[in-house]
Amino acid sequence: MTRDNRQQVGKRDTRRATSYDVARLAGVSQSAVSRVFKTGASASQKMRERVLAAANEIGYRPNAIARGLITKRSNMIGVVISRMTNLYYPELLVQLTQSFSDRGIRVLLFTLEHESEIDVVLEHTLQYQVDGIVTAAILDSAQLDMLDAAGIPVVLYNRQAKDAQAAAVCCDQEEGEAWLVSRLIEAGHQRFAIISGPEDSTVSTQRTSGALRRLSEFGVNEVTVVAGDYSHESGFRGALEIQELLGALPDAVIAANDAMAIGCIDAAREVLGAQVPEAVSVVGFDGIGAAEYAAYQLTTVRQPVARMTHATVDMLLQRIENPEIGHEQRIFQGTPVRGRSARLTEDGGT
Numbered sequence: 001m002t003r004d005n006r007q008q009v010g011k012r013d014t015r016r017a018t019s020y021d022v023a024r025l026a027g028v029s030q031s032a033v034s035r036v037f038k039t040g041a042s043a044s045q046k047m048r049e050r051v052l053a054a055a056n057e058i059g060y061r062p063n064a065i066a067r068g069l070i071t072k073r074s075n076m077i078g079v080v081i082s083r084m085t086n087l088y089y090p091e092l093l094v095q096l097t098q099s100f101s102d103r104g105i106r107v108l109l110f111t112l113e114h115e116s117e118i119d120v121v122l123e124h125t126l127q128y129q130v131d132g133i134v135t136a137a138i139l140d141s142a143q144l145d146m147l148d149a150a151g152i153p154v155v156l157y158n159r160q161a162k163d164a165q166a167a168a169v170c171c172d173q174e175e176g177e178a179w180l181v182s183r184l185i186e187a188g189h190q191r192f193a194i195i196s197g198p199e200d201s202t203v204s205t206q207r208t209s210g211a212l213r214r215l216s217e218f219g220v221n222e223v224t225v226v227a228g229d230y231s232h233e234s235g236f237r238g239a240l241e242i243q244e245l246l247g248a249l250p251d252a253v254i255a256a257n258d259a260m261a262i263g264c265i266d267a268a269r270e271v272l273g274a275q276v277p278e279a280v281s282v283v284g285f286d287g288i289g290a291a292e293y294a295a296y297q298l299t300t301v302r303q304p305v306a307r308m309t310h311a312t313v314d315m316l317l318q319r320i321e322n323p324e325i326g327h328e329q330r331i332f333q334g335t336p337v338r339g340r341s342a343r344l345t346e347d348g349g350t
Contacts, residue, residue, distance in 0.1 A: 017055075017058040017059055017060040018060070019033045019034060019037075019060070019062070021058055021060065022051060022054045022055045022058065022060050025054040025057065025058060026050050026051050026053070026054035027050075028047065028050065028051060032047060032051065033051050033055075035047075036048050036051040036052065037051075037062045038104070074128065074129045074130060074131055075104060075105050075106060075131065076105065076106050076107070076108055076128060076129075076130045076131060077100050077105055077106070077107050077108070077130055077131060077132050077133070077134065077316065078107075078108050078110060078125040078128065078130040078132070078133040078134070079093070079096055079107050079108065079109050079110065079133075079134045079135075080110045080111075080112065080118065080121055080122075080125065080133065080134070080135040080136065080137055081093065081109070081110075081111060081112070081135075081136040081137075081157075082111070082112045082113070082114070082115060082136060082137060082201075083111055083112065083113055091305055091306075092136075092157075092305055092309060093107075093109065095305070095306060095309040095310075096134065096309055096312070096313065099309065099310065099313040100313060103317065105131070108125070108128055108130060110124060110125055112137055114198065114200055115137040115138060115198070115200045115201055115202070116200045118135070118137045118138070118139065118143070119143070121137075122139075122143060122146075122147075126150060126152070130152065131152070131320050132152060132153045132154065132155075132316045132317075132319065132320050133147065133152060133153075133154040133155075133316075134154075134155050134157055134312055134316060135154060135155075135156055135157065135159070136156075136157045136158055136159065137159065138156070138159045138160075138202045139154065139156065139166065144166050151323065153167070153316060153319035153320055153323065154166060154167065154316075155167045155168065155169060155312050155315050155316045155319075156168035156169070156170070157169055157170075157308070157312050158170045158171060158203060158303075158308065159202055159203070160202070160329060165327040166327055167315050167316075167319065167327050167328055167329070168328075168329045168330070169308050169311045169312045169315065169329075169330045169332070170308075170329070170330075170331055170332070171303045171304070171308065171331070171332050171333075171334050172331050172332065172333055172334065173203060173206040173207045173210055173285075174206055174207075174209070174210030174213070175210075175333060175334070176207075176210075176285060176301035176333075176334040176336075177207050177210035177211040177214060177254070177285070177301075178210060178213075178214045179301065179336050180211070180254060180283045180285075180299070180300075180301065180336075181211055181214040181215055181218070181254070182214065183299075183336075183338075183342070183344045183345070184251075184252045184254075184281060184283070184342060184344070185215075185218045185220075186344070186345050187281075187342075187343050187344045187345045188251075188343075189251040189252040189281060189343070190220070190251055191246075191250035191251045191252075192215060192220060192223045192224075192250055192251065192252050192253075192254065193223065193224040193225070193226070193242045193246070193249075193250045193252075193253050193254070194208055194211055194212070194223060194224070194225045194226070194253070194254045194255075194256070195225075195226055195227075195228045195234070195235055195238035195239075195242075195253060195254070195255045195256060195260050195261075195264060196208040196225055196226070196227055196228060196256050197228055197229065197230045197256040197257060197260070198227075198228075198229050198230065199227070201230070203256075204230070204256045204257075207256045207257075207285055208225065208256060211254050212225075224242055224245055224246060224250065226238045226241045226242055226245070228255070228256065228260045230256070230257050230259060230260060231259060231260070231263070232259045232260070232262055232263040232266075233263060234260055234263065235255055235259060235260030235261060235262065235263025235264045235266075235267070236263035236264065236266055236267040237263075237267075238253075238255070238260060238263070238264060238267075239253065239263070239264040239267035239268055239271075239272065240267055240271065240272070243272055249268065249272065249274055249279060249280040250280065251280065251281065252280065252281040252282070252283070252342065253280060253281070253282045253283075254283055255282065255283065255284045255285070256284075256285060257284055257285055257286050258284035258285065258286040258287065258288045258290065258291045258298055258300055259284075259286075259288065259290075260284065261282050261283060261284030261285075261291075261298055261300070261341070262284070262290060262291070262296055262298065264282050265282050265296060265298075265341060268280055268282070276341055277340065277341055277342050277343045278343075281299070281341065281342035281343050281344075282298070282299075282341045282342060283298070283299045283300060283341065283342050284298050284299075284300040284341075285300055285301050285303075285334075286300065286301075286302070286303055287300055287301065287302025287303055287334070287335070287337060291337070291339070296339070296341060297339040297340040297341060298337070298339045298341045299337060299338060299339040299340070299341050299342040299344065300337045300339065301334035301335065301336055301337065302334055302335040302336075302337050303332075303334050304332050304333075304334065304335065307332055308332055311330050311332075315328070315330070
């Protein structure tokens, strides 16, 4: 490299390349450069190759922050999920990220240890000037009003607002539990216990109350309920606690999610020496991958994650484009899975 070339390189490095530099080098208009780098914009393959070659030569990359200042949008979405959601539903985050990315929008992930931490996390989310929020944690009226005042649309994922209206996508938790209880009753189960999820989880509350309500309709009112936290370990401990409280395992254990159901099965087999489902039936809820393992083949209700995610993305983007769209809730039915962890009648409902 000659001395002149080294000087030229040094000059180029002192100034950030712009879209105008790319346009001049490629021999095209600046608007053509913008179209090439804008997701979904029209540009021929020949034009695209020409512009990208020029951009690579001078080290140009679009400035997303500067574009946001012009369009008044950050092109970022805040996604708030609990640690357990992320652990047992990684496909949820993958699908959300991919769906938004296909539309030129980036996802900022905020993880909660407990749903009650949502206040602090919301403050952090707003600092990034996100265009919208998807949250798998419940929001109260004051929080929803704050977001509305800030002009930030929100969609609740697998949650329903308690005392205020909000856009929401969720699985019908109570219907799923009703199916599980009905099939267990039909098969002759009489003594029941429940391993619930975290107290601040609305999903756990709906599943537990749904199971208790359905049991009550069948005349079963004495049900032992122990607390879990959605983890495998808490399901394991829950089975041991039930055994200690009752002196023996019940006919059936209803766990608020699959991870706890699997933990319950492991405790029954490894510590209590009880066969599943011969000695005790165990059912869960969610339909995670591990529920299909040969060692478990869990009877459960599978949530339609892909359909729920697609609906969530569409609803949020519609509200970003048109803030006047009213609130709506889309409720999806789960798919019953008749596994081998519970004794069920062959001709039971589907």
